[in-house]
Amino acid sequence: MKKLVYFLIIPLFFFSANAQTTAEITNENTLTPVKNSSDEFQNSAADDLPWHGRRFKATAGVFFPVNNTEVEVNGTGGRIGTDIDFEKDLGFETNTVSFFGAFEWRASRRSRFNLEYFYLKRNASKTLQKEIEFQDHTYPVNARVSAFMDNQMVRFAYGYAIISKPKYELGLLIGAHVMLADVGLRLEANTQELEYHDGVNFTAPLPDVGIWGEFVLGKKVGLYANVNYFALKINDIDGRIISYNLSVLYNVYKNFSLTAGYTGLNFRLDVTKPRIDGFFKWGYNGPTLAATYSFGNHVKFYKH
Numbered sequence: 001m002k003k004l005v006y007f008l009i010i011p012l013f014f015f016s017a018n019a020q021t022t023a024e025i026t027n028e029n030t031l032t033p034v035k036n037s038s039d040e041f042q043n044s045a046a047d048d049l050p051w052h053g054r055r056f057k058a059t060a061g062v063f064f065p066v067n068n069t070e071v072e073v074n075g076t077g078g079r080i081g082t083d084i085d086f087e088k089d090l091g092f093e094t095n096t097v098s099f100f101g102a103f104e105w106r107a108s109r110r111s112r113f114n115l116e117y118f119y120l121k122r123n124a125s126k127t128l129q130k131e132i133e134f135q136d137h138t139y140p141v142n143a144r145v146s147a148f149m150d151n152q153m154v155r156f157a158y159g160y161a162i163i164s165k166p167k168y169e170l171g172l173l174i175g176a177h178v179m180l181a182d183v184g185l186r187l188e189a190n191t192q193e194l195e196y197h198d199g200v201n202f203t204a205p206l207p208d209v210g211i212w213g214e215f216v217l218g219k220k221v222g223l224y225a226n227v228n229y230f231a232l233k234i235n236d237i238d239g240r241i242i243s244y245n246l247s248v249l250y251n252v253y254k255n256f257s258l259t260a261g262y263t264g265l266n267f268r269l270d271v272t273k274p275r276i277d278g279f280f281k282w283g284y285n286g287p288t289l290a291a292t293y294s295f296g297n298h299v300k301f302y303k304h
Contacts, residue, residue, distance in 0.1 A: 061291060112161075147185045267283065
């Protein structure tokens, strides 16, 4: 009987010791990956989203703005110019088509630099329904007038992300819109002696500050928005600007994406100088369609 008891106890002890060893190995293997993963960067967003969080991003597209333009240019000797509505008084098209380009460099996880360019050239001819004073000439009622306006807008901006997460970012913007404008009127007559024309061009830099946000809505879909505003008066120059943009990105293939958005700007500049005396007011808003290519390394995002 004793031999039978010993025979049963020895195998039971062996199985108990072996089970304890197996449990220790299993626990050790299970806990190690959990500890390592908690110390790593959250890189899953960068791996899954080749269009998001890249160092560089280039964008080119078309813009369909609805324009509203007013210009007043005074003459010499206290001659007061007419407030001209270019769409109503001179026959400029309200709806136009233009192009734009943008480039972004993400210097770090929180810092980014942006450069944008927009160009719009318009011209029109119309028989005047009212008398217009522009610079030193009078354009009478029923006169045939041709006019042109070339506008270029260059924007520089620095953005800092106050909140920077793998799937969303919120931050501040500081930058400047620089407008290069060239405006002119010409009286069309039967003889060259009766024709005359006036033109004015200027460069107007206006700083602005704003807020921005970028959000990952899905594996192939992202959203970007920003709003900027500033008003400034220095000596004989008084200007103010407000701009906004909302765009949705759809990733087509790897680094290549398409964006559709809506953007707008309202710009007013009052100048009192010997060379230019008057004001320039230009507002536009409308939809945009663009192609975007992202490249370079991914920035490192933290989960916390």
